[in-house]
Amino acid sequence: MQPVQKYDPLQQEPVVQQFWESNQTFKFTPVAGRPFYSIDVPPPTVSGDMHIGHAFSYAQMDFVARYKRMRGFNVLYPFGTDNNGIPTERLVEKIKKVKARDMPRQDFIDLCQQTLDRELIPTYIQDWKRIGVSCDFNLLYSTIDERSRRISQSAIIDLHRKGRLFRSEAPSMWCPECQTGISQVECEDKELQSTFNHLVFKTPEGQPLEIATTRPELLPACVAMFYHPSDSRYRHLNGRKAVVPIFGHEVPILPDERASPDKGTGLVMCCTFGDQTDMEWQKAHNLPIREAITPDGRMTELARKYKGMKIHEAREAIIADLKSQHLLTKQEPLTHFVNVHERCGTEIEFIKSKQWFIRMLDLKEDMFKWGEQLHWYPDFMKHRYDNWVNGLQWDWLISRQRYFGVPFPIWYCEKCSEPVFADEKDLPVDPLKDKPPMDKCPKCGHDKFTPESDVLDTWATSSLTPRLVLSLVDSSLHDQVFPLSLRPQAHDIITFWLFKTVLRSQLHHGVNPFRDIMISGFVTLKGQKMSKSKGNVVRPQDVTTKYGADALRYWASTSKLGKDLDYQEKDVVTARKFITKLFNAANFVFMNLDKAGVSGVPSPPADGIHPTDALFLSRLNSVITEATQAFDSYEYSQAKSVVENFFWKEFCDNYLEIVKTRVYSGGESEQKSALFGLYTILKYMSQMMAPFTPHITEYLWQIHFRKFEKTESIHLSEWPTVRELPADDRAPTKLETLMGITARVRQAKTQNQKSLKEPIILTLPADQADLLGPDVLEDLKAVTAAREVKNGEFSVVFAE
RNA sequence: GGGGCCGUGGUCUAGCUGGUCAUGACGCUGCCCUUACAAGGCAGAGGCCGGGAGUUCGAACCUCCCCGGCCCCACCA
Secondary structure (H helix, E strand, O other), rough: OOOOEEEEEEEHHHHHHHHHHHHHOOOOOOOOOOOOEEEEOOOOEEOOOOOHHHHHHHHHHHHHHHHHHOOOOOOOOOOOEOOOOHHHHHHHHHHHHHOHHHOOOHHHHHHHHHHHHHHHHHHHHHHHOOOOHHHHHHHEEOOOOOOHHHHHHHHHHHHHOOOEEEEEEEEEEEOOOOOOOOOOEEEEEEEEEEEEEEEEOOOOOEEEEEEEOOOOHHHHHEEEEEEEOOOOOOHHHHOOOOOOOOOOEEEEEEEEEOOOOOOOOOOOEEEEEOOHHHHHHHOOOOOOOOOOEEEOOOOOOOHHHOOOEEHHHHHHHHHHEEEEEEEEEEEEEEEEEEEEEOOOOEEEEEEEEEEEEEEEEEHHHHHHHHHHHHHHHHHHHHHHHHHHHHHHOEEOEEOOOOOOOOOEEEEOOOOOOOOOEEOOOOOOOOOOOOOOOOOOOOOOOOOEEEOOOOOOOOHHOOOOOHHHHHHOHHHHHHHOOOEEEEEEEHHHHHHHHHHHHHHHHHHHOOOEEEEEEEEEEEEEEOOOOOOOOOOOOOHHHHHHHOOOOOHHHHHHOOOOOOOOOOOOHHHHHHHHHHHHHHHHHHHHHHHHHOOOOOOOOOOOOOOOHHHHHHHHHHHHHHHHHHHHHHHHHHOOHHHHHHHHHHHHHHHHHHHHHHHHHHHHHHOOHHHHHHHHHHHHHHHHHHHOOOOOOOOHHHHHHHHHHHHHHOOOOOOHHOOOOOOOOOOOOOHHHHHHHHHHHHHHHHHHHEEEEEEEOOOEEEEHHHHHHHHHHHHHHHHHHHHEEEEEEOOOEEEEEEOO
């Protein structure tokens, strides 16, 4: 690294990163005797670009990683990418302009893997390196690599052994677009335009019965009609039948609490399956199941002339026919919220299919306990976990009728359908290519098997990240790094990733996978959540190419943990100013050390530290204490603001100015003490800022500090600890007084339009002068350019 | 409907285990080319801390109610 006249982050940051890369600064090299600190880094989904929310939250976890490293922990901080399942498939389909369904399965899988390896992952990781995350990129995993497939499949077999895995044919949430079953957590609300259609059923005697529905295409699947038991309009119909319009089949009319009198006409049709209530009714009243919709979102034979139509086509056609038969009495437009698949926005259907599930609903009570045992930062985030557990209604559907994912390690006997699981030693397997571990079905002795073609839900693998992390280090270390120390993540995936990781670890190992949870907030723009569809995204790449990574990180450190932060470019500009300021302050300090010919680590003079320097060093001590405490509870923003305030207001505005005279022309001891103070404070401050702005601080370390310090990188140096000073209870008061007087003198000069160098005659109350003492008073005289200090009421008189 | 977070000068924010003049930044005004720094320095103006009630000697900070914004979950015939 070469010294530069002006520090340009855009030029220097790549140099610093190159330095880290070639020195393997962040390589995981456990030192015996040191405690471990392991981090369950979120593997970002490979989906195009990093976005600023990523940068925000990865920067925050990196502050902690760097801090812990400096505190002497063996920090295990690997990097992973999550890259299988529907998001990856959709991305590959988009950039390669293919359709998974239109090509041979294996070709598509190969294409996905190649695209990831050759294009996506390498460029994707660059974004993370560019913001300066200090992961050990040698410890790299992908959720689809061989190791992950083996671990994931092995875990499935483990669940099977523990009786937690089951296969069942039942109605479950289904995405007709992606043509796969999905889990509760993959749904989201979307407000859609729809129409409330009032249509007419009839009793066998011809008496009209009006209902209102948004989904007339489900008429062929209608199995009953309900009214509320207290609804006197319909009570007389109990036990009677109704004839479904167009389709003509008869269904019972029944009372049920779940029908609300004030919705629509108070009479509702139940179709298998329009929504969750329909499923409850079907079960409760033991109704038949009529399937009207196919897995690809078309009408079945039940729909007769509408067979083969897509859902919305059938809806239109049926409405038209109802109209022509005068069975449609009213249409009201309405906007309502419907459940859609978060990956593609398609409305969810409930479709009967054979799926694998992880049984977990029986564990709700335990889930609350698990959440209780974790340390939540900030603590209120735990409510979200509890709230989610409370609302759980489904076991976890983990099979996906997709292609690019971890295969189920299962075959079925062709004769008796008995599932046969792979042998642990053969993992990972692909049942479509590999043979089952036995020749004959253990149940019926048949010798032919059908491979399972479903793949695992991508969360089924990413919920195993603690194990993936473990697999990257020597097994002799496992006991020391597991449970992991920290799970950092954003609050949007508490219900996905956090919940599922805890569940899996408890199911497999009976313990929580990590101890601390650090939840970061979102980045908003003018109070709005950023999203591509709104078009209000800020690209972190644009920020780093304009202001650099340190500025971006510094900005990310200004909001407190868990809080959303509104992005404003001016805040990044502020960050850059800090970097420049630090650079210049360091120049000043080292220029003077140079001039004075200091060669070894600056040390206090033999006759003791000058009282003024002691005041600032004592203040430094409390800054160290505060910053350390803040960091220990993951309050990085507080740590940063304490250090930064000290740097700007006290070190630069006051200390540098106060000691200048002693540095330039003081006696030997006076100068030595000042140089010692300057060096010590600058060093400790740089170290405490290093987690936030790692590039500029590393630059300073290499260019300046390295002449005196042995440690090869500031990020491997030891976090500052409090220095012993002569006890002085009044140090804070003295410091306040000193800086207060300085400020008042500056004010007087400014108000009188004088230069700050303007000589004055300063008058001070005797108690203040006494408090400060003669040595500090000398410094005060120097910094205020006072020719003389008199006793009396405070005043500033200009000499000329 | 359930849960949670937030509401502080024009803007973004700190403080919220109650007690000196309520942080800091940007913006605004004025002064200063002071041997670290003019993409700077120094200083200044600007706030009934969303509204109301209560607890207290004392509340931005605790309690209750209301208003507003956001997020998660549920419901959605």
